[in-house]
Amino acid sequence: MAQEHGPAPRLAADPHTDAHIAEAIRQVSADHIRQTIEKLVSFQTRSTISAQDEGPVKAGKGIGAAREWIKAEFERYSKDCGGCLEVKTDTFTEPPGDRIPKPTEITNVYAVLRGSDPREANRIVLVTGHYDSRNSDILNGTDPAPGANDDGSGTAVSLECARVLSQASSKAKFPAKFPATILFLTVAGEEQGLNGSKHFAQVAKQQEWKIEAVLNNDIVGGDRNPQQDTSVVRVFSEGLPAAASEAEIKRIRMLGGESDSPSRELARYIADVGRSYDAGVKPLLIFRLDRFLRGGDHRSFNEQGFAAVRFTEFRENFNHQHQNVRKDEANGIEYGDLPKFVDFEYVAHVARLNAATLASLASAPAPPATVKMLTKNLENDTKLTWEPSAGAVTYEVAWRSTNAADWEYVQTVSSGTRATLKVSKDNVIFGVRAVDAAGHRSLPVVPEPER
Numbered sequence: 001m002a003q004e005h006g007p008a009p010r011l012a013a014d015p016h017t018d019a020h021i022a023e024a025i026r027q028v029s030a031d032h033i034r035q036t037i038e039k040l041v042s043f044q045t046r047s048t049i050s051a052q053d054e055g056p057v058k059a060g061k062g063i064g065a066a067r068e069w070i071k072a073e074f075e076r077y078s079k080d081c082g083g084c085l086e087v088k089t090d091t092f093t094e095p096p097g098d099r100i101p102k103p104t105e106i107t108n109v110y111a112v113l114r115g116s117d118p119r120e121a122n123r124i125v126l127v128t129g130h131y132d133s134r135n136s137d138i139l140n141g142t143d144p145a146p147g148a149n150d151d152g153s154g155t156a157v158s159l160e161c162a163r164v165l166s167q168a169s170s171k172a173k174f175p176a177k178f179p180a181t182i183l184f185l186t187v188a189g190e191e192q193g194l195n196g197s198k199h200f201a202q203v204a205k206q207q208e209w210k211i212e213a214v215l216n217n218d219i220v221g222g223d224r225n226p227q228q229d230t231s232v233v234r235v236f237s238e239g240l241p242a243a244a245s246e247a248e249i250k251r252i253r254m255l256g257g258e259s260d261s262p263s264r265e266l267a268r269y270i271a272d273v274g275r276s277y278d279a280g281v282k283p284l285l286i287f288r289l290d291r292f293l294r295g296g297d298h299r300s301f302n303e304q305g306f307a308a309v310r311f312t313e314f315r316e317n318f319n320h321q322h323q324n325v326r327k328d329e330a331n332g333i334e335y336g337d338l339p340k341f342v343d344f345e346y347v348a349h350v351a352r353l354n355a356a357t358l359a360s361l362a363s364a365p366a367p368p369a370t371v372k373m374l375t376k377n378l379e380n381d382t383k384l385t386w387e388p389s390a391g392a393v394t395y396e397v398a399w400r401s402t403n404a405a406d407w408e409y410v411q412t413v414s415s416g417t418r419a420t421l422k423v424s425k426d427n428v429i430f431g432v433r434a435v436d437a438a439g440h441r442s443l444p445v446v447p448e449p450e451r
């Protein structure tokens with residue numbers, strides 16, 4: 001897509017790096033991640049329907065023991081950053097259902113790194129993994145269900161992001177201040193039916209939390225199989241928003257906006273972070289909600305209208321998921337989700353990509369509001385207007401051909417909140433983002449046509 005005339009725009013693939021964020025993600029430790037996953041596996045089962053009363057918790061068995069340990073771990077990180085994290089739980093009783101034989105208490109455990117700017121602290125970016133596990137029988141709450149990859153890996157990513165970003169925000173040497181709030185979540189009940197994330201997302205919606213992004217990490221262990229590609233991690237994002245009304249779907253159809261849901265813009269943002277920071281793994285964007293026959297916690301957030309994506313390793317080994325630990329002597333196949341199949345370096349790379357995304361979003365100004373594209377007259381130029389974002393010093397208009405997957409060009413708008421581009425709105429899709437003095441970019445907002 002060539003611009004018709006006027007000053008040449010930049011290529012959108014230009015990387016941009018914040019030294020504080022680069023330093024923060026270097027602190028991610030594969031060894032620490034290994035310790036976290038091994039600890040989670042030591043509870044033998046983290047089935048949501050496993051025992052969670054005092055006895056087993058004290059004995060270090062079952063989901064209750066896992067819950068207490070995660071809480072203590074967050075509290076330990078908080079102590080190390082001068083109490084910078086608020087450690088919380090979200091507990092509710094799930095009524096009986098197909099996969100829940102009797103009323104079951106489910107607890108999500110999370111830590112909040114409150115934004116440093118009171119005007120921005122109500123904006124939230126969130127990372128999550130599920131700490132519950134299962135074996136071959138979804139109603140078995142007693143036999144081993146190690147869940148090292150599914151989803152010890154995602155839980156470890158959330159914990160490791162909490163550890164390094166809380167450190168980064170408190171260190172005198174690299175004081176990476178995050179104006180917006182970062183929330184590190186671990187949920188339960190995923191295997192029984194996304195129960196924990198559903199509850200959490202519903203509460204967030206009811207309480208009108210401004211969650212701008214949800215990064216769900218589920219099966220990011222880089223299972224050691226010959227077809228694995230450890231250079232990439234898949235990032236799944238919905239096309240049509242699950243929460244869109246009939247009227248919104250109609251508008252999306254008119255505009256050709258099928259590939260511009262907030263979740264998909266978040267996925268493109270992650271691609272940008274992947275070009276800007278050396279995480280050790282590149283995001284491979286999959287323009288689809290999830291894999292066939294499978295679901296995940298990002299969906300619970302999508303259903304409440306939040307932008308949410310799923311990170312998953314490139315090549316899954318289904319012998320190592322949702323399986324009783326056993327060996328088939330006839331063919332030598334080992335079943336079960338054991339730590340020995342997990343590549344801890346790979347999990348560390350995924351954690352770096354997550355941490356860089358969280359830090360970039362939490363450092364950036366809010367996305368511009370009320371972004372409009374004037375369509376009053378038939379003309380080949382494009383006129384855009386928007387409302388200012390606090391903390392923004394410039395704005396960027398990004399665009400791409402309608403058949404391109406990712407942003408191709410960017411034009412900086414150094415003053416004001418309007419732009420006229422010598423590019424035909426009929427041929428491209430635009431997004432406007434806010435940029436602060438240090439170059440942190442917000443998520444882009446696709447303009448609404450205005451007549």
Ligand SMILES: [Zn+2]
Binds near residue numbers: 150151
């Ligand atoms: Zn899972």
